[in-house]
Amino acid sequence: MRLPYILLSCLTCLIFIVSCSDQNKEDEEKLKEDVMAVHNDIMPKMSDLNDLKRNLKVYKDQIPDENFAKKDSIINSILILSKANDNMMNWMAQWKYPDPDLSHEQEMKYLTAQKDSVKSVSDDVYMSIAVAGALLKNAPDSLKVKE
Numbered sequence: 001m002r003l004p005y006i007l008l009s010c011l012t013c014l015i016f017i018v019s020c021s022d023q024n025k026e027d028e029e030k031l032k033e034d035v036m037a038v039h040n041d042i043m044p045k046m047s048d049l050n051d052l053k054r055n056l057k058v059y060k061d062q063i064p065d066e067n068f069a070k071k072d073s074i075i076n077s078i079l080i081l082s083k084a085n086d087n088m089m090n091w092m093a094q095w096k097y098p099d100p101d102l103s104h105e106q107e108m109k110y111l112t113a114q115k116d117s118v119k120s121v122s123d124d125v126y127m128s129i130a131v132a133g134a135l136l137k138n139a140p141d142s143l144k145v146k147e
Contacts, residue, residue, distance in 0.1 A: 024104040027104075027108065028098075028104065028107050028108065028111065031108065031111040031112065031115065032097070032111060034115055035111060035114050035115045035118055038115065038118045038119055038122050039091075039092075039095075039118055041122065042088065042118075042121065042122045042125050042126075043088075045125050045126070045129060046085065046088060046125075048129055049081050049084060049085045049125065049128065049129065050085070052077075052081055052128075052129065052132040052133070052136070053078050053081045053082065053085075053132075055136060055139070056074050056077055056078050056081070056132060056135065056136065057078065059074060059135075059136065059139045059140075060074040060075065060078075062139075062140075073135060074135055077128070077131050077132045077135050080124075080127075080128045080131060080132075081128045081129075081132055083124070083128070084121070084124040084125045084127075084128040087120075087121045087124055087125075088121050088125060091117055091118055091121050095114065095118075098110050098111065
């Protein structure tokens with residue numbers, strides 16, 4: 001008489017374990033997708049960074065030498081664009097999919113750190129583009145990057 005209850009309890013535990021495992025995998029996949037979504041959003045902006053750097057260099061050469069403040073602003077913007085580009089390249093070089101042997105907690109911790117890191121890179125990219133775009137507002141039309 002006790003055997004059916006024991007079997008029912010074991011079956012319930014097994015179903016619970018499998019459903020938790022499925023939910024863990026879904027959470028991990030969602031976080032991987034979030035990381036890659038940020039990456040995929042900023043990847044096309046990398047060519048904009050390079051275009052802006054090139055155009056700022058040309059614009060800087062057109063500014064009279066006496067206008068130190070403007071030249072300095074342009075040089076700083078070029079450096080910020082370069083740093084944003086380097087940060088993206090560094091993030092991509094170190095990115096790897098988590099080891100399948102990691103526990104759920106370890107994988108979620110790794111992916112959360114990667115999401116935070118790539119989000120920071122994204123913020124740097126968009127900020128550097130905005131600063132460069134503002135500097136190029138007064139530049140000749142041929143130097144303005146089309147959006």
